[in-house]
Amino acid sequence: MAMSYSSMVGDDQRQEISTNYLASQRAARFRPYYFGAIVFTVVVAFAALFVDYMIVTEFWTRALSNEFLELPGTLAGSVAFKSLQVLFATLAAHIFIEQMSGFGRAVFVRALFILALTMLGGVGMLLALMSLPAGMADAGLGGPGASLGSALSSLGIETEAAREAVVAQSSLQEMQAYQPVFWMASLSVIFLVVTGVAALFLHYALNNLRKLFETRDFAERKADMARLAALEAEYARNREQLIDMERTDYRRNALWTRLMDNCRAYESGLEGSRAQPVSNRRMLALPAPGRRRRDAASADVRNGQLQACADSQKIARYEGVFEDWWARRQRMSQTDPAAYDRSGEVLPPLDGAKVFAFSKTVKAAE
Amino acid sequence: MSWGQNTHKREDELKAAGEYGRRTEPLPDIHLHAVLTAGDADFGDELRDRRARQEHLEREIISLGRRLAAPLNDDKPKRRWFSRGRKGEKS
Numbered sequence: 440m441a442m443s444y445s446s447m448v449g450d451d452q453r454q455e456i457s458t459n460y461l462a463s464q465r466a467a468r469f470r471p472y473y474f475g476a477i478v479f480t481v482v483v484a485f486a487a488l489f490v491d492y493m494i495v496t497e498f499w500t501r502a503l504s505n506e507f508l509e510l511p512g513t514l515a516g517s518v519a520f521k522s523l524q525v526l527f528a529t530l531a532a533h534i535f536i537e538q539m540s541g542f543g544r545a546v547f548v549r550a551l552f553i554l555a556l557t558m559l560g561g562v563g564m565l566l567a568l569m570s571l572p573a574g575m576a577d578a579g580l581g582g583p584g585a586s587l588g589s590a591l592s593s594l595g596i597e598t599e600a601a602r603e604a605v606v607a608q609s610s611l612q613e614m615q616a617y618q619p620v621f622w623m624a625s626l627s628v629i630f631l632v633v634t635g636v637a638a639l640f641l642h643y644a645l646n647n648l649r650k651l652f653e654t655r656d657f658a659e660r661k662a663d664m665a666r667l668a669a670l671e672a673e674y675a676r677n678r679e680q681l682i683d684m685e686r687t688d689y690r691r692n693a694l695w696t697r698l699m700d701n702c703r704a705y706e707s708g709l710e711g712s713r714a715q716p717v718s719n720r721r722m723l724a725l726p727a728p729g730r731r732r733r734d735a736a737s738a739d740v741r742n743g744q745l746q747a748c749a750d751s752q753k754i755a756r757y758e759g760v761f762e763d764w765w766a767r768r769q770r771m772s773q774t775d776p777a778a779y780d781r782s783g784e785v786l787p788p789l790d791g792a793k794v795f796a797f798s799k800t801v802k803a804a805e
Numbered sequence: 806m807s808w809g810q811n812t813h814k815r816e817d818e819l820k821a822a823g824e825y826g827r828r829t830e831p832l833p834d835i836h837l838h839a840v841l842t843a844g845d846a847d848f849g850d851e852l853r854d855r856r857a858r859q860e861h862l863e864r865e866i867i868s869l870g871r872r873l874a875a876p877l878n879d880d881k882p883k884r885r886w887f888s889r890g891r892k893g894e895k896s
Contacts, residue, residue: 447863448870455874462877660873667869674862677855684852690845697815697844698837704819708826744829751831760834764841 446671456667460660466650467657473647480644484529487637491525494630525634532638551635554628561625691765698761702752709748814843 448456499518504510510518536544683689750756818840825832 447866452870452874456870459873459875459877466877656877663869663873667866667873670862670866670869674859674866677859677862681852681855681859684848684855690848693848694841694844698840701818701822701837701840702832704822705826705832708823709829710826712827712829741829747831748826748829757837760837761841764838768845 447674448667448671456664460664463657463660467654470651470654473651473654476647477644477651480640480647484637484640484644487633487640488525488529491529491630491633491637492522494626494633495525496522498626525630528630529634529637529641532634533641536638536642547635548639551632551639554632554635558625558628558632561628694765695761698757702757706752713745812847814847818843 446453496518499521500510501508503514503518536547539547821836822832822840825836
């Protein structure tokens with residue numbers, strides 16, 4: 440009977456499995472990229488840590504040095520330890536980033552970007568001041584213009600340039616009072632930018648490391664897919680075999696085949712017995728009295744035995760025995776069905792309705 | 806492999822049948838009944854084993870199918886802020 444095979448895995452589920460497999464395969468192809476990204480981000484993070492270390496070292500050196508920028512011997516060794524706090528600052532920033540939501544992380548990145556712009560602006564301004572054109576420098580403080588203005592003012596002639604120079608001088612003195620604050624603020628901005636970059640790159644490195652480990656999923660998924668296919672093939676084969684074995688005529692045929700195997704074994708044994716007297720024939724030197732009669736009697740007995748064996752080998756006899764045994768079995772199976780069907784003892788049915796439907800299908804097949 | 810093949814019981818049956826032949830004795834009914842009864846028991850055992858295997862396979866396939874069909878990432882889609890991208894895209 441041809442029976443349609445219904446898979447245990449639904450079409451939707453199979454589609455999901457296929458989609459997941461393709462996604463996993465695609466992720467596995469990115470393995471070298473993730474590896475390279477880890478190397479790159481770790482290098483950048485360590486470079487940022489080094490920069491941070493140098494910044495904080497400079498800070499502590501300036502903070503602890505004397506007017507000649509020399510460190511006392513006892514404090515020289517502690518600067519390195521004090522500077523190593525950048526490591527913990529970076530780790531703290533990294534933990535802070537990990538705890539952030541997407542919104543917080545977005546704010547953090549944008550704040551970092553603004554600080555970086557400020558830093559770049561500050562660096563640009565410094566460079567511009569350091570490379571002012573000579574004419575502008577002359578118009579400012581300390582140039583020939585300023586000297587001329589001061590000379591004229593000493594003669595009692597106040598010029599416009601002299602007045603501006605006095606105003607600029609007072610502004611510069613006010614600025615110099617805030618110089619340590621500006622210096623500290625600039626250092627903090629640079630420190631925050633570099634620490635933030637190091638923490639972010641650590642975050643990226645860890646993300647890529649996680650993805651790198653996730654690419655191992657493909658190998659396991661591939662093996663699982665092969666296993667699923669093998670299990671489904673075995674399930675289908677077993678199902679077909681079970682459908683056959685549940686049929687009564689299949690069982691009868693199987694038992695009849697086994698009976699016939701025994702009959703063949705009996706026949707081969709009998710053939711050996713028929714050949715035995717010829718091979719064991721003894722050559723006697725002299726005739727003994729009564730030996731011919733004894734030989735004839737034993738031959739008669741043996742012929743009778745062989746005839747009885749031949750009679751027992753008739754197919755009608757085997758059929759009769761089989762039918763007799765089968766009728767008795769049918770009677771006993773009706774009296775005590777549990778003794779002949781012990782399938783329920785092994786495992787409880789997974790789904791009662793499914794087993795019922797399966798049994799109905801088998802009965803319909805019969 | 807079919808049921809009841811290559812078992813000691815089956816070999817003993819065949820040896821006993823061959824022995825009857827070598828002794829030039831008719832194959833007795835009791836031997837035939839014993840063969841049929843043993844064969845029926847083997848058949849029942851095989852049927853039971855196959856049913857149990859089928860149950861096991863069913864559970865294995867269902868669990869494996871569920872595992873393979875599970876979403877790859879359990880993370881909920883994240884909303885992106887300060888971004889012009891579509892909502893739900895992962896950063």
